[in-house]
Amino acid sequence: QKEVEQNSGPLSVPEGAIASLNCTYSDRGSQSFFWYRQYSGKSPELIMSIYSNGDKEDGRFTAQLNKASQYVSLLIRDSQPSDSATYLCAVIGGSYIPTFGRGTSLIVHP
Amino acid sequence: EPEVTQTPSHQVTQMGQEVILRCVPISNHLYFYWYRQILGQKVEFLVSFYNNEISEKSEIFDDQFSVERPDGSNFTLKIRSTKLEDSAMYFCAGSRTRLAVEETQYFGPGTRLLVL
Numbered sequence: 393q394k395e396v397e398q399n400s401g402p403l404s405v406p407e408g409a410i411a412s413l414n415c416t417y418s419d420r421g422s423q424s425f426f427w428y429r430q431y432s433g434k435s436p437e438l439i440m441s442i443y444s445n446g447d448k449e450d451g452r453f454t455a456q457l458n459k460a461s462q463y464v465s466l467l468i469r470d471s472q473p474s475d476s477a478t479y480l481c482a483v484i485g486g487s488y489i490p491t492f493g494r495g496t497s498l499i500v501h502p
Numbered sequence: 503e504p505e506v507t508q509t510p511s512h513q514v515t516q517m518g519q520e521v522i523l524r525c526v527p528i529s530n531h532l533y534f535y536w537y538r539q540i541l542g543q544k545v546e547f548l549v550s551f552y553n554n555e556i557s558e559k560s561e562i563f564d565d566q567f568s569v570e571r572p573d574g575s576n577f578t579l580k581i582r583s584t585k586l587e588d589s590a591m592y593f594c595a596g597s598r599t600r601l602a603v604e605e606t607q608y609f610g611p612g613t614r615l616l617v618l
Contacts, residue, residue, distance in 0.1 A: 424601065435593050435609040436545060443604065480545065488601045489558050492545040 394419045396483050398493035405500055411468040413496050415481030418462070424484040425457055427466045429477045430495065436480055440466060471500040504528045506610035508594050514616045518583050523613045525577045525594030535595040535607060536569065536579045538562070545593070551577065552600075584617045591615075 395418040405411045413427075424443055428436035442448045442455040442464065454467040464483075468475055478495040485491075507526045515521050527534055536548040549559040551569050568580045577596075581588055591614050597607040 424605075426606070433591075433614075435612045437609070438606055441604075441606055482545075484601050487558060489547050489550065489560075490601065490607075491547070494544040 394422075394483070394485065394491045396481055396491050396493035398479075398481050398496045400494055400496060402497040402499050405471050405498070407471060407473060407500055407502050409471050409500075411471045411475065411498055411500070413466040413468070413479050413481075413498065415464045415466075415483075415493055416462055417464070417481075417483045417491075419483065419485045419491075420459075420462065422459075422462075422483045422485045425455070425464045426482040426484075426490065427453075427455060427464075428480040428482060429475075430480055431477045439479070468498075471498075473500050473502055476500050506594055506596055506608055508592075508610040508613050510613060511611065512614045512616075514618065515584055517586055517617055521581050521584055521615060523579045523581075523592050523594075523615070525579075525610055526575055527577055527594070527596035528608060529575075531596030531598055531608075533557075533597045533600060533607075534571070534577045535597075537593045537595065537609075538590040539593065539612075540587075540590045548579070581615075584615075586617050589615055589617045 427439045440455040442457045448455045452469045456465045480495045481493040482490040509524045534551045539545045549563045550557045591612045593612045594610040595607040
């Protein structure tokens, strides 16, 4: 059974701070890693994808992947109240089917 | 920018009734997926579809479920005899190629299904 684990939160950070979201996965053969943002009642929206070890930056977002530790994270710099949402980690292995974590609720307070 | 669309946005049905959820994928997408998300829980894969065939399905996707692409544009999920536990948000998604490295999928807005 492939598992993707996330702390459900909520993670509360002040506006302007860095939010750090973490995800671990069980399948060592996993190849693709995604972070989605999901507002309540809405569909997942892709934020970042990462495929190789290290950091990948896109604007205020940085994804970090460590395959040896089976760990992927998302950093959000200069957090804004509009970033308040649930962040889903998804992992794809050899089956090409994503396994999602339950998501971490982020609250950015003014 | 092209988007995945889903209809209806909300559906209320009685237990035991059949429902059909519809999706119009982005036109250059070839792989299609259905997911469900029970309220407060994680997104769960149901089925993937390519070249008019199911390519993968999960344990959730039992004989009560079926998918088809009846006219080359719509992609449907049918639940033959709904149960209370089928109440969930159902998302359609698509991708140009298989979900290998460097490929992403795009989600529709979802259909919220409530079974009474």
